Amino acid sequence: MRHRPLPRSLNPTPGEALPSFLLRLSYRLSVKPLDLAEHCGLLGASRVTFPSRHLVQLDAETAQALARSCRLSVAEVHDLTLDRQAPGFPPLRLNYLGRKRTFETMVAEGWSFTRFSRYCPQCLSDPEHGSMTSSWPGIWHLPMAFACPRHHRYLDWRCPACGNPAFSAGITAAGRWRPAQLIPNPTTVLHPAQCRSRIDDHDHINQPPPACGQRLDRHISPTIRPSPDALHLQQVLLELATALADPHRAVSAAEQFTDLRAAMLLICGTWPATAELFPQAANLDAIDTDVDQRLRRLAARKTKVTHLARALDTPPADSVACAALMLLARQVLAGPDRAEHIGALLSRCTRQWPGRLKLLRLEPHCSAGLRTTFQPGLDGLRPVSTDYLAFFPQPATHQGKLDAAAIPQRLPDAWMEPLRALGAPIRPLRRDAAIRLVQMAHGGTRRQATLYLGFTASVGTNTSAQLRSWQSSDDNARKYADTLDRLANELVADGSLVNYQHRRARLQDWVLPPDDWKKIIEAVVRRLEPGQRHRIRWDRARHLAASAIVWAQVTQGEWQWAPMLQSRPDVGLIEIKRTRFSAYELTLPVFPSRGPGLLARLLHDALHEHAGRLAGRVDRLGEKRR
Known part of the structure; x- marks a missing residue:
């Protein structure tokens, strides 16, 4: 037991x-x-x-x-x-x-x-x-x-x-x-x-x-x-x-570690500038090798700028490089010429520097002495009024005119057309635009809008981080806000919007009924070759994957966030992805580059047809309630 x-x-x-x-x-x-x-x-x-x-x-x-x-x-x-x-x-x-x-x-x-x-x-x-x-x-x-x-x-x-x-x-x-x-x-x-x-x-x-x-x-x-x-x-x-914790300590342990982290970020983010200031420091070659390897790995993966900032802020796994970096950071922090050295490093940082926001987030939690030393150099890196559109909540500009219930998790392609021209990463842009549209229509915080759409709070945070560097460049933040404003006005004028929030609410505890799933299987199996029919595992994972795709088509949502997957962790996404007929193959309109087999096409068509009928029934229930 x-x-x-x-x-x-x-x-x-x-x-x-x-x-x-x-x-x-x-x-x-x-x-x-x-x-x-x-x-x-x-x-x-x-x-x-x-x-x-x-x-x-x-x-x-x-x-x-x-x-x-x-x-x-x-x-x-x-x-x-x-x-x-x-x-x-x-x-x-x-x-x-x-x-x-x-x-x-x-x-x-x-x-x-x-x-x-x-x-x-x-x-x-x-x-x-x-x-x-x-x-x-x-x-x-x-x-x-x-x-x-x-x-x-x-x-x-x-x-x-x-x-x-x-x-x-x-x-x-x-x-x-x-x-x-x-x-x-x-x-x-x-x-x-x-x-x-x-x-x-x-x-x-x-x-x-x-x-x-x-x-x-x-x-x-x-x-x-x-x-x-x-x-x-x-x-x-x-x-x-x-x-x-010791209340009598002049500088707390937490402040000392935050000082160390800020100095390490500044060293790695401006490397090899610190090596030029401290040419006699120990094991500089270990730091140089570590920073070079990190940047090479990120370049090979075409990693976003936000990930670059995280990489520069992370301690090396190798002990020799980590010790050398922490020793060098202590020299920067404790040396008699601390203000001069830190000022020299900050002078190399621009508003496009990947570590800027991280350093600004660390600064209020540093020791009082380091905050005073940072102040002259950081003043030029702080957000100004033109940053607000990129980094601050979206105002409720269309409250009372646009219904937030009409905003789906995954914006339709027709809505995305004007946004594609902005040149931002499409996947986070699609999510971020949906969140901002809800805020424009409904008001409230970004977190509330994210939860309203059925995402977790961390999705809103990560989405914002993925777009931050793009919004910081040129006049992208203002162009983005203007495009969203025009899109919201078009939606207000459209009298045929779907109530996606009603669909999400009605399907919150839904899964493909066993009888409907059995009919779909029979319709697909009839069109397969006899030798293929008995090799397919119509197991629970495939049932949930199919349910998630129907839910995504009805609610115009992202299948990964379907409630039947979130509420059944005993099966989970890992098992679903391992099924021979994966959920990726089911979403042909979303992933058109994947070459689906006959089974994928047949099942997709059957699920699409079922989703159409289900959407009609759900919408009629909504009309009766009104």
């Missing part, structure tokens, strides 16, 4: 992270980590995902279930999380830099290593505190931990065998991170010091994907000894991160 005490458990080692404790317990009991997590109440709703957010923080109910199962106190369980281990490190807080974040936003910012961990091979091979198996401290997941004070060596971060980041699911052949879990490859029992990264990109039906298995405690890499300055900085940063 779930949450019952296990027959045997372990004592956590001081500073141990939750995934390390679970790995050691899994190895001792010879139980798969995923099964152990299910027993302890740590799995997501799908029962196959192992949420990495538990590394940072545990809610009260989950903590109590884990404590009961593992024979620990609730305090001991909370001590396994980064939130308890690093109270002085502000990037771990959900309320950070004056706004509330999601866990996903925290991960994307890169200031907590929830996807991988650095490690010291000697610590893993020689565990302290009486542990019989290797223990992974939580502090290894934080960017300021770049050296081992015990063995006076830099921490490693890659597996020497497969090259993947340690304690990660690995990186695909396409260069993308595999989905993060609290414990990678959780269906395999391995020694805690073994690499758990997948070694191929293939799906393995009914068996766990192969793990690398390299013992990270048995490969002692060539040691580059940190300098005394680096070890001293390491000690200072770890003490700041692990210290509780």
Whole structure:
């Protein structure tokens, strides 16, 4: 039975992270980590995902279930999380830099290593505190931990065998991170010091994907000894991160870390200007290599400017480069010529500099002394009146004239025609225009308009970020506002608008009825070749995918945000995308470049016809209510 005490458990080692404790317990009991997590109440709703957010923080109910199962106190369980281990490190807080974040936003910012961990091979091979198996401290997941004070060596971060980041699911052949879990490859029992990264990109039906298995405690890499300055900085940063708030401290730990982050952003964003100011600084070549590699990767992926700003703001994964960058940042912040050096770096920043908005967001949370130093150089980078259209809420210019219910999630192509000429990225522009039109018609905040359309609040934030650099260029913000104003006037004059909000409301709990789905299957199967009919899996995932596409056609919405997918996480998008007949093939008008097969065309036609009939019925119900 779930949450019952296990027959045997372990004592956590001081500073141990939750995934390390679970790995050691899994190895001792010879139980798969995923099964152990299910027993302890740590799995997501799908029962196959192992949420990495538990590394940072545990809610009260989950903590109590884990404590009961593992024979620990609730305090001991909370001590396994980064939130308890690093109270002085502000990037771990959900309320950070004056706004509330999601866990996903925290991960994307890169200031907590929830996807991988650095490690010291000697610590893993020689565990302290009486542990019989290797223990992974939580502090290894934080960017300021770049050296081992015990063995006076830099921490490693890659597996020497497969090259993947340690304690990660690995990186695909396409260069993308595999989905993060609290414990990678959780269906395999391995020694805690073994690499758990997948070694191929293939799906393995009914068996766990192969793990690398390299013992990270048995490969002692060539040691580059940190300098005394680096070890001293390491000690200072770890003490700041692990210290509780002290009201008597002149500059709080949070302010000191924000100062460091602002200086690192300024250094990377203007590189190699700082190297010219400090030519004798240690390991400048490591910083140069790291910045160059980041920019090359982003250029190869044709990444947007907003992603460039995030890349420049993220600490290097490599310990040597991270230590060098943090040491250089401390020199900039603590040197006698601080004002002169910071002024010289800020003079290289323009209003088009990718890190401008990030630096402006960090500045109010820096120490008072650094804010004073920043002020002259930042004044020229602050928003002016022409920025307001790009960065501030859309006013309710058409309230009482345009009905917000007539705005769909995905603007029709005819509405998009005048917007396409603006030259912005089409997908975020389509979403952003829908959100702004709702604000123009209905008033309220951007968040309220985003939720009204059926998106999550983070969609509105991410959409705005994807368009920010485009709106900052030339006169794009004003052109965009003028085009939206003309479009809204045309919609006001159109007397045949559809009430999409009514359709969304009526289909909130809808899914293709079994009888209708059976008729659609029969109509499609009749037109297939006999040998093909029995090879198709008409399973639940395909049923939900088809329901999502019908919903998207009726509501003029985006199929990914269909309620039947959001309310059924036990199936979820990953399983739907894995079906042989994927949802992408169903949306032929949306993805015309994909070459669909016969099955895709037949099913698309059948669903399109069903959507037309369903839309008529829903609209007639709306008319009767009026």
